[in-house]
Amino acid sequence: MEWKTQERRVAKTDRRAIGRMLLGHLRFLQSVINGVTDPVLVIGTDMRVKLINQAARDFPVSRKNGGRFSENSHCYRVLFGLEQPCDKVGRACPLMEVLESGKAVSVSQDITLKSGELRHYEVFASPLLGDDDTLLGIIEILRDVTELNCAAEVLKKSHDELERRVEARTIELKKVNDALRLEVEERRWAEDQLLQACEQAKLVYSVIPSAIFTVDLERKITSWNKKAEKITGYTEAEVLGKPCSVFALEPCTVKGCGVYSKTVKKPIINRICEIKTKDGRVRIASKNADLLRDASGRVIGAVESFSDITEQQNIDRQLRTERDKFRGILSALDHGMHILNRDYEIEYQNEILRRTFGDKIGEKCYEVYKQRDAPCEVCRMHAAIESNEIQRTEEVMSDHRHYEQSYVPFVDVDGETKALILLRDVTEEKKYRAETMRAGQLASIGELAAGVAHEINNPINGIINYAQVLLDDSSQVSLEGEAVNPVQREMLDRIIKEGERIAYIVRNLLFFARQREEEAEVVEIGAIVDDSLALIKHQLQKDGIRISTDIPEGLPPIRVHPQQLQQVFLNLLSNARYALNHRYPGRDAGKKLEIRCRQVQDPGRTMVRTEITDHGEGIPPEMLSQIFEPFFSSKKPGEGTGLGLSISAGLIRDFQGELRVASELGVYTTMTVDLPAYGE
Structure with missing residues (x-):
């Protein structure tokens, strides 16, 4: 037992x-x-x-x-x-x-x-x-x-x-x-x-697609799998018993891997580090690590795994470089960029559009571009995605500026088809193009006016001369004691006066048609106003518009291109005539046009101010900030080009002056032209 x-x-x-x-x-x-x-x-x-x-x-x-x-x-x-x-x-x-x-x-x-x-x-x-x-x-x-x-x-x-x-x-x-x-x-x-x-x-240790090795407390390698051998070039026999620094780019004492540090949280996941291979190449690795313990829980070593992410890092670096190049190109071309998804959300914007619209990531494009509550009736973004073709357009956006837009479809990294929007501010370009077109039109009109004026001038002079001969003959008959028909004499006087008025208008028309490249001249503001009125006064009187002028003597002279300033006044007078006729289709006592010139003091200089006031229908408050923009017009289609006030404002700026507007809807509109006095 x-x-x-x-x-x-x-x-x-x-x-x-x-x-x-x-x-x-x-x-x-x-x-x-x-x-x-x-x-x-x-x-x-x-x-x-x-x-x-x-x-x-x-x-x-x-x-x-x-x-x-x-x-x-x-x-x-x-x-x-x-x-x-x-x-x-x-x-x-x-x-x-x-x-x-x-x-x-x-x-x-x-x-x-x-x-x-x-x-x-x-x-x-x-x-x-x-x-x-x-x-x-x-x-x-x-x-x-x-x-x-x-x-x-x-x-x-x-x-x-x-x-x-x-x-x-x-x-x-x-x-x-x-x-x-x-x-x-x-x-x-x-x-x-x-x-x-x-x-x-x-078996698992050998087939796992990650490099895995273990170390003891002295950091000496105790196991080494095939994937680690493939990445580093070191065989198991070459590294067993050696410290893990054999393939580390820097000794562990410099930066430390952290696996034995009490301050580093374990397990260590996806720490980026650099290793060196047997042939001396430097590779970038993503490392995971944790401690090994025995049956009693005592730390006896560590296990680490790593993957070679060098190529991935290089690709990421190249992508960042290409992205920075693309951003630089867009900035140099002054192109703004948005990326939109199918839900109209802005997913990305570059610095140009951030400065223009503010940070709009996550907002709807139709809210940012047009201040709308719903998508546009014609959506260029969806048209580009559905047709897989670039869509181009040009529109006025919420900041009241013209933008040339290109909608480019592409497939993003998430597999979704989206649209890259390129925006270029062409407001100034359109303005210069409009001014150039207007200048060409005016040159053509000037040439036509000069030709017509010359053709009219000769017969008008003949009419005046023949009328004067008849008038002289009637005077001679009167001296001989014969009776003279007073109605006939009055008609001859009227023919001579109307002929001289036509000749005066023709002279002004020829003066207006002169080339704009002439040098600026020192002129009186009153003379320019009178010349402008002479060209349009008959039309104003025909429409029943009552004209009152207040141009005092002794106003300081101004230095301008007379034809260009006359063009500005003609445009302002034409707009006033349109507003009065629109409010009063027939004759009315309230159909008044007032022109006033005076001297004012601007900070640091003397200005000559001309105010043209019509008591027409006025301008809505929401349009006051837009009337000087190219191609903006409150008139009906076919009645205006939207270029007159834009060109006029540009001409006044060229004279170092300012063109302003004040209006009350249904009461009046006043256009104010301030020009510096000559010598200021």
Whole structure:
């Protein structure tokens, strides 16, 4: 009896040693798996998940019930949130391919994440065999090849399962006190399970698409996988037992990787660092790291994984460079840029448009461009997207300036078709173009007026001369004592006066038609007003407009181009005539036009002010800020070009003066022309 008791004590001691050894290996294996950030699953032949790591649990796909699932859920429900197997919905099924081939397979999958983002994954599936080579299922690893952010955590679930099995087996062994043979078998079974788990861990360690290595407390490398060898060029034999600084660009003492620092939070995820390869090249790596602990929780080392992101960084740098070049080109061309999505939202704007409109990211284009509450009837952005062709237009926007617009469709990185809007302010360009066109028109009109004036001048002189001869003859008859018809004499006087008035208008017309390139002259403001009235006075009187002028003597002279200033006054008088006729279609006592000139003092200089006031319909307040813009007109289509006041304001500015407007709707409109006195 004593020897049997002693054997039982020895067996119990061996079981405890084996348990501690298993627990240590499991903790080590669990720490290694915690360094893997790729989703890893063990799937049985019944398509149910037998083992799953945390990365797979956190896989961001939409699932019912808030994303919860049991340990025995189907793989297609866990990974893709599907209600039926992958092959039933047109997806490749790694399990089915492994069952058919009996070999490891790689399958590409496009997966839409919970955020709506489409990601591309490479799924590695390896067969999982039992002791008798029976296929128990597959080990499945998902690698996000979109951005190569890989991390691994695969073995945690298998460790837990193994611990539960060992614990359950240990409890059974405690109950069987009279079966030493069963105790030995249980010990061998546990060893086999541990060996199998280690083999599985080695398999996972070798197929994980990330470089993984472990170090001890002295930072000496204790394990090194094939991916690490591929990235750095160092073989396992060359680095084992050496400090990890063998491939670090700088010694750990300079910046420190932080894995043993108490101030750095673990695990370390996606830390960017630089490494050097065996052939001396410098590569950029994204590193993950965590501590390794033994069965008692004591730190015994660290596990690290890293991926080579050099090419990705270079591409990002090139993209930033090209983006900066594009921004520079747009700035040099003075082009503003917006990016719009199909919902009319502004997703991006460059500095030019930020200065023009303010920060409008997230706002609707029709609110910013046109101050509308709904999309435009004709939407150039949607036309560009639907036709996949560039749309161009030119419009006045909310800042009352003209913009040349180009709508360019493109596919953004999120896969959505959007429109890039290029805006160029062409207000000044249109103004100069309008002035040039107006100048050409005036030159043509001047040439026509000069020709017509010369053609009229000769017959008018003949009429005046013949009328004067008849008048002289009538006077001579009177001296001889014969009766003279007074009506005839009055008609001859009127013919001579009207002929001289026509001749005077012709002289003014010829004067107005002179080339604008002439030098500026020192003139009296009253003379320019009189010449302008002479050209339009007959039309004003014909319309029943009462004209009153107040031009005192002794006003300071001004230095201007007389023809250009006369052009300004003619335009203002024509506008006043239009406003009065529009309010009073016939004759009316209120149909008045007032012209007043006076001397005023502006800060630092003397000005000669001319005010032209009509008591017509007035100008609406919302239009007062727009009447000097090119092509803006309150007249009906065909009655005005919208260029007169714009050109007039430009001419007055050329004379160092100012043209202003004051108006009250339905009461009056006053156009004020201030010109500096000569010598100021």
